[in-house]
Amino acid sequence: MIVAWCGCSPAPRPARSGRLRAGSGDGVRRAEVVWLRRRACRGVAALRLSRESPQFASNESVAVDATGAEHSHPRQLRERIEFLPLDGLPRLLRAPLVLLKFSRPHTILGSAVSIVSLTLMGALSVASGPVCATTAFWMRYLSVLMVALVPSMLMNVYIVGLNQVFDVSIDRVNKPYLPLASGELSVRAGASIAVTSLVAALALGFALPLTTTALRVALILSALIGTAYSLPPVRLKRFALLASLCVLCVRGAVINLGFFAHALLGLSASPLLVAHKFTPVIRFATAFFVLFGVVIALMKDIPDVRGDRAHQLRSFSVRFGERRVFWFCVSTLVGMYAAAAVACLTPWLATRSLVRSAAGSLAHLGMGAWLLRRSVRVREEEGNPSAVYDFYMDVWTCFYLEYLVLPLLC
Structure with a gap:
């Protein structure tokens, strides 16, 4: 989202297929080097440890900064604002970026998106x-x-x-x-x-x-x-x-x-007259996002089980296991989108325009199918917390899209 800092253009990234030997002997680990940002003053890289390493069966990423410190993080975060390296930036640029990450x-x-849509x-x-x-x-x-x-x-x-x-x-x-x-x-x-x-x-x-x-x-x-x-x-x-x-x-x-x-x-x-203006669409939106809030509340804790368990936070993922909570969330989302697709075509929610009602129904079917397909990838990479985090961000994407669909039904 931010293409250049301090007027310096980022250097081209090396091909992802390149490999680097990170050790020797029986404990050799192969790591794929993915550059986050090349700067003239300082370089930052991310090492994605392969699943072949028994020491890192979760296939988490390890960020290695210029000081040699390592931090575990989901691999997709290397491309996100929250993981942008800020060392070496001028103070005038560093401060707003830190505030952006903090927010x-x-x-x-x-x-x-929700406020614009609702108003x-x-x-x-x-x-x-x-x-x-x-x-x-x-x-x-x-x-x-x-x-x-x-x-x-x-x-x-x-x-x-x-x-x-x-x-x-x-x-x-x-x-x-x-x-x-x-x-x-x-x-x-x-x-x-x-x-x-x-x-x-x-x-x-x-x-x-x-x-x-x-x-x-x-x-x-x-x-x-x-x-x-x-x-x-x-x-x-x-x-x-x-x-x-x-x-x-x-x-x-x-x-x-x-x-x-x-x-x-x-x-x-x-x-x-305000109470009389609460149309079926806003009642539908409230019920839909109450359930969506449940999913977000459960999903956000799945990648955080390690820290929550260490600090005695008894989240549902800690109590019942990440796998059960994840598939409960997926089932809830798919059911919500299927019900919403049907509701868009019923007399209770259908708009005066058949085209808009059909578009709303197809949009809900599409989002539900997309999330179901993305959940299959998580199942294929079971045990990989970064895949769960990626799915969690996909849920947020559907959250944004839902507020774009709702005005169609008014």
């Missing part, structure tokens, strides 16, 4: 006939959208930042590429960023023009649930069921209902 970009993107659905619900075509209406919609988007992104930074501050020791095992775990950002600085984001989110959510009661409630509930999830002594993430409830409440109910209602109120809908 967990995939969660930021998920929140942004658009609210706008389409309010607008009718020539009103929908007026420039003034859509300019007001953009203002309502930005009033929701800015404080929500700050609240997202607070929630993920607070979790990293209190999970540093766990992340050094599970996610050593994160800024606090890797030492790119101090714990004190991370805590300061999180608290500042919280204060700014609430201040903007209450002070901006066109703010609504629905937006304020969504921000407050998100802050309370996010705090209870990570902050001792409550720290609900210690309890598997309560941790899952936190995720599904925010991703399923608070975001979907809160931002849809914010759009209705911000676009001059009467508060007394």
Whole structure:
């Protein structure tokens, strides 16, 4: 996503087929060298250990930096923003990239896509006939959208930042590429960023023009649930069921209902009529993302079993095993998409346009089939945590795509 730093173009990557001998004798391990980034001042490489090595049967990747330190990480992360090496960068470039990694970009993107989609659905619900075509209406919609988007992104930074501050020791095992775990950002600085984001989110959510009661409630509930999830002594993430409830409440109910209602109120809908504007589409979206929240809550813990077990976090993956939890998630997702494909064609959810209803149904079938196919790869690489993490990111991709499909049904 970032093609050049400091005006330097990256050198071409060597072919993946090249091999390097990393040892000798009976313990010889062959490793494929994959360059992350070549810079004039410093080089960083990633060694992907082959499955032939008995010492590394999980086929995890090992990142070797210029100091010779090794960190375990899923191999796909070498191409992601969160694993970009920042050593040697000028401070002016390093600071925003560290902040970007600290904010967990995939969660930021998920929140942004969902808010845009939900407010658009609210706008389409309010607008009718020539009103929908007026420039003034859509300019007001953009203002309502930005009033929701800015404080929500700050609240997202607070929630993920607070979790990293209190999970540093766990992340050094599970996610050593994160800024606090890797030492790119101090714990004190991370805590300061999180608290500042919280204060700014609430201040903007209450002070901006066109703010609504629905937006304020969504921000407050998100802050309370996010705090209870990570902050001792409550720290609900210690309890598997309560941790899952936190995720599904925010991703399923608070975001979907809160931002849809914010759009209705911000676009001059009467508060007394808001309840009547909750169309079958938004009820479907809420139910769908409640289940999706369950899947995300379960899936995110599967690659983290090693660190969770070491720190006595009794996640479902620790209690019941990664394999059972993974296939439960796959079965749930496939069932959700099959049910959604059928629902798009029923009178309850079908739009006035048969083409849009059919497109929505085919989109759900396609996403379900794609996830099922991707799960087969995980089965073929059983025991490889990086394959599970890749699938988890595929689930997030479908999360984004679902919010692009929903406006078709309005």
